[in-house]
Amino acid sequence: MSTMALRNTATLAWRTLVQIKHNPFELFDFSVQPIMFLLLFTYVFGGAIADSPGQYLTYALPGIIVQNMLFATLNTGVGLNTDISKGVFDRLRSLPIARFSPLAGRIVADVIKQAWAIALLLVIGMILGFRIGTGPVEVLVTFVLLLGFAFAVSWMSVLVAMLVSEPEKVQIFGFVLLFPITFASGAFVPVDTMPGWLQAFAKVNPTSIVADAVRGLLTGGPLAGPLTQSLIWAAGFLIVFGPLSVWAFRRRV
Structure with missing residues (x-):
């Protein structure tokens, strides 16, 4: 990526973040909702x-x-689809900027919001009594893992945003897919408490695997297996949905 494209991406990412000042409700999904859960x-x-x-x-x-x-990765798709539907991308294309900078800027901005949400949940969790049993290096790796995984999964949201006509359809698709993936997992209860047929799904579910990796990093539990599998899942999402999203973006914009 050229220096100009990097500058364009940074400028458009900043544009997305500055919008929060004028519309604080944009932080609801990254602040109030996580604390409520x-x-x-x-x-x-x-x-x-x-x-x-x-x-x-x-x-x-x-x-x-x-x-x-x-x-939270749904916000990337919803934001992109909204910008396209409202003609924001048409106006940006008339400017002398890199073609992919609006897409990259949105993704970068949402990754920054993700970092805020992770830090907020950790702080509130520690206030409630959660204790980190490892060190600062493991906490840093936790952030890198989660943000990298969010970046990879967000390409699936981008692909859906490029294929549907309205932002609401991105949300519908996301909830239909993400609800079973998140709740039929070991995120909230141990997998061995589930029926046998469900355990088979939960054990290979990326939500279970990443949650186990984060537990290992923060509380000192088993780490090598879950961390390796998390990286494999992230690479898979990126390899599959990254090129498809770029292809759909080129056709749509």
Whole structure:
């Protein structure tokens, strides 16, 4: 990517972030909603699933972070589809900027928002009683893993945004796909408590795998297997949906 394209991408990413100042509700999916999920899961289900809400928090917080990360990738697709539908991309194409900078700028901005959401959930979780059992290097790797995985999965959202006509359809598709993936997993409950047929799916579910990797990084549990599998899943999403998204983008814009 040329220096000009990098500057264009940074400028458009900043444009997306600055919009939050004029429309604070854009941060709802990255701030209020994650905290709401964290509180509800900890204090409504914690006592029933574990011996206490605090004990459940240790298990569930990594899963909640992964769930929120996956759902937040929908914002990339919704934002892109909205910009295209409202003619923003048509106006940007009339400017002397790199063709792919609007797409790259949106993705970069949403990755920054993801970092904010991860940090917020960790801070609130620690206030509620979650304790990190590892060190700063593992915490840094956690951020890199989650942001890298979010970047890879966001290309699936981009592809859907390029194929459908309205932002609402991106959300519908995302919820239909993401709800079973996130809840039929080991994000919120141990996989071995599920029926046998569901365990087979949950064990290979990327949500379970990434949640286990985050647990290993933050609390010192098993790490090598889940981390390796998480990287394989991320590479798979990127290899499959990246080229398809670029192809669809070229046809749409």
